[in-house]
Amino acid sequence: NIDRLEQIDAYTWRLNPETGMHVPAILYGDEALVRAMDDKVLEQAANVARLPGIVQASYAMPDAHWGYGFPIGGVAAFDAGAGGVVSAGGVGFDVSCGVRTLLTGLKRAAIEPVKPLLADALYADIPVGLGSHGKIRLDAKGLDAMLKGGAQWAVEQGWGEARDLARIEEHGRMEGARPENVSARAKERQRAEMGTLGSGNHYLEVQEVTEIFDAGTAQSFGIAEGDMVVSIHCGSRGLGHQIGTEYLRLMQAAAKQYGIALPDRELACAPIESEVGQDYLGAMRAAINCALANRQILTHLTRQVFARVLPAARLELLYDVSHNTCKFEEHLVDGERRRLYVHRKGATRAFGPNHPDLPAAFAETGQPVLIGGSMGTASYILAGTSRSETLSFASACHGAGRSMSRHQATRTWQGRQVIDQLAERGILIRSPSYRGVAEEAPGAYKDVDAVVRASDRAGLARLIARLEPIVCIKG
Ligand code: 5GP
Ligand code: MN
Ligand code: MN
Structure with missing residues (x-):
C-alpha cells in the first residue's frame, strides 16, 4: 500500500489522484505508522476524494483507522458553491464526541491518600455504562432548549459556572441548531441520558502531568509538571447516534436523487444546499449542543465529588474540544479565503495563534488540543499551530487510534486481568463492564507517543504536556 504513496517528507504521504479522485489523499504519520495503517484507510481516504466539491485534499491523521465510510481520523472540506456535500458518515455517529480537561490545582501527593475513595465516589456519582440513565429528566420543552443552548443552557440550569463558557468551542453554544430537524425518536432516546458518560471508549480520568515539552505554553495553559488534571471524553449519547442513523438513510436517497455517484454506499451524502443537507446540518448542530451540555453537566457532577473528597481542588476548565463535527469555517486555499x-x-x-474564533487566553499559544491515549498509557495536551491551517484545515489527531478491533481485543484480553494489572501500576479502573475494559485494553490501541510525535513533527499541532492516568471511570 505504501508503494502507491509519494513521500513528501518524513511525516507526509500523498496518493496522487487516481480514477475519479478530484484531489489527492494525504496521510500524515511516520513510516511505521503509515505502514501499520489498515489498507482500508487509504481506500477510504481515496473514496472521500471522489466526492463532489471536495477542496484541496482528503486527509488522514496519524491515528487514522477505518470507519464507517470515512476513516476515523479523517478530515475533508467541501465548498457549497461548487456542489459540495455534507455526509453523516463524515461526522461520525457520536456527533461532537470530544474531550474537556479540568485543572484541579492539586499535586499527586494530595490525591494519593484518597485515591480509592475518589475513584469510588466518582464511580458512584457519574452515571456510566451502556444505556445508563442520569438523574435529569427533560420534558419536550427542556430538551429543545438544551438542543439550542448547549453548555450555555446547562450553566443557566445551574450546572457549572458562566466562566466555563469562554473555555468551550463556540463559547458553549453552537449557532444554527434546529431541534425541529431532530426526530421524536432521537429526542426520546436522550430524555434520561443527560449527564451520563456512556460506554466503550468514553471515560472520566484523573491524570498526572508527567512531562512538559513547552514550558511557556504550559504555563499559559496553567499546567506544570506534577499537576493533577481531570479529562472527560464523551459525546451526544443516544441522540447523536439516532440522528446519524436516520440521516444516513435520508442521504442515501438524496445522493441518488441528485445523481451523486457514491464510490461506497457508506459515503452517503447530500448537497450542502439541498433540503436533506440543510436539515442534517441543523440536526447535527443540535447534537453538538447536546454533547456540550452533556460534558458541562458531567463537569458539575465531578466538581461536586471533588468538593466532598478533596475540597481544596479548583477544577477550572482548560478547554473543551470536539472531534466529530462538520463546521462552516474560513480557510486559506491557494492564497484565497x-x-x-x-x-x-x-x-x-487545532486553530493556531491569533485565530479569531479562539478566546483571548489562547491568542498567543493556539488552542489546546486534547488527546486521549488509553487507560494504561499516556494522554497528551497539544496546541494548535498556524501551519496546520495550511496542512489539514487546522486539524490534528484525536487519540492513539485503534490498532485492533473490539472483537479481537476481547479474544486477546480479559477485563478482570487488565484491571488487576493496571492496579499494580497504581491505576484504578472503575467500570460496570469487564467486556468493555477488555475491548479498551491499552494494547488494542496504537502507540500514542508515536502518534503525537508524528502530529508534532508534521506540524499539525505542537506537543505541550504528557499526562498519565491515575483513576479511570470507564464505560
Ligand atoms: P474515539 O473518539 O475514537 O472513540 O476515541 C478517542 C481516543 O480515546 C482513542 O483513539 C483512544 O486513543 C483514546 N482512549 C480510549 N479509551 C481511553 C481511556 O480509557 N483513557 C484515555 N486516556 N484515552 C482513551
Ligand atoms: Mn464518542
Ligand atoms: Mn471520541
Whole structure:
C-alpha cells in the first residue's frame, strides 16, 4: 500500500489522484505508522476524494483507522458553491464526541491518600455504562432548549459556572441548531441520558502531568509538571447516534436523487444546499449542543465529588474540544479565503495563534488540543499551530487510534486481568463492564507517543504536556 504513496517528507504521504479522485489523499504519520495503517484507510481516504466539491485534499491523521465510510481520523472540506456535500458518515455517529480537561490545582501527593475513595465516589456519582440513565429528566420543552443552548443552557440550569463558557468551542453554544430537524425518536432516546458518560471508549480520568515539552505554553495553559488534571471524553449519547442513523438513510436517497455517484454506499451524502443537507446540518448542530451540555453537566457532577473528597481542588476548565463535527469555517486555499464545510471525524480542530474564533487566553499559544491515549498509557495536551491551517484545515489527531478491533481485543484480553494489572501500576479502573475494559485494553490501541510525535513533527499541532492516568471511570 505504501508503494502507491509519494513521500513528501518524513511525516507526509500523498496518493496522487487516481480514477475519479478530484484531489489527492494525504496521510500524515511516520513510516511505521503509515505502514501499520489498515489498507482500508487509504481506500477510504481515496473514496472521500471522489466526492463532489471536495477542496484541496482528503486527509488522514496519524491515528487514522477505518470507519464507517470515512476513516476515523479523517478530515475533508467541501465548498457549497461548487456542489459540495455534507455526509453523516463524515461526522461520525457520536456527533461532537470530544474531550474537556479540568485543572484541579492539586499535586499527586494530595490525591494519593484518597485515591480509592475518589475513584469510588466518582464511580458512584457519574452515571456510566451502556444505556445508563442520569438523574435529569427533560420534558419536550427542556430538551429543545438544551438542543439550542448547549453548555450555555446547562450553566443557566445551574450546572457549572458562566466562566466555563469562554473555555468551550463556540463559547458553549453552537449557532444554527434546529431541534425541529431532530426526530421524536432521537429526542426520546436522550430524555434520561443527560449527564451520563456512556460506554466503550468514553471515560472520566484523573491524570498526572508527567512531562512538559513547552514550558511557556504550559504555563499559559496553567499546567506544570506534577499537576493533577481531570479529562472527560464523551459525546451526544443516544441522540447523536439516532440522528446519524436516520440521516444516513435520508442521504442515501438524496445522493441518488441528485445523481451523486457514491464510490461506497457508506459515503452517503447530500448537497450542502439541498433540503436533506440543510436539515442534517441543523440536526447535527443540535447534537453538538447536546454533547456540550452533556460534558458541562458531567463537569458539575465531578466538581461536586471533588468538593466532598478533596475540597481544596479548583477544577477550572482548560478547554473543551470536539472531534466529530462538520463546521462552516474560513480557510486559506491557494492564497484565497474560502468558506468551507470542514468534516472532522476523529480529528481535533487545532486553530493556531491569533485565530479569531479562539478566546483571548489562547491568542498567543493556539488552542489546546486534547488527546486521549488509553487507560494504561499516556494522554497528551497539544496546541494548535498556524501551519496546520495550511496542512489539514487546522486539524490534528484525536487519540492513539485503534490498532485492533473490539472483537479481537476481547479474544486477546480479559477485563478482570487488565484491571488487576493496571492496579499494580497504581491505576484504578472503575467500570460496570469487564467486556468493555477488555475491548479498551491499552494494547488494542496504537502507540500514542508515536502518534503525537508524528502530529508534532508534521506540524499539525505542537506537543505541550504528557499526562498519565491515575483513576479511570470507564464505560
Ligand atoms: P474515539 O473518539 O475514537 O472513540 O476515541 C478517542 C481516543 O480515546 C482513542 O483513539 C483512544 O486513543 C483514546 N482512549 C480510549 N479509551 C481511553 C481511556 O480509557 N483513557 C484515555 N486516556 N484515552 C482513551
Ligand atoms: Mn464518542
Ligand atoms: Mn471520541
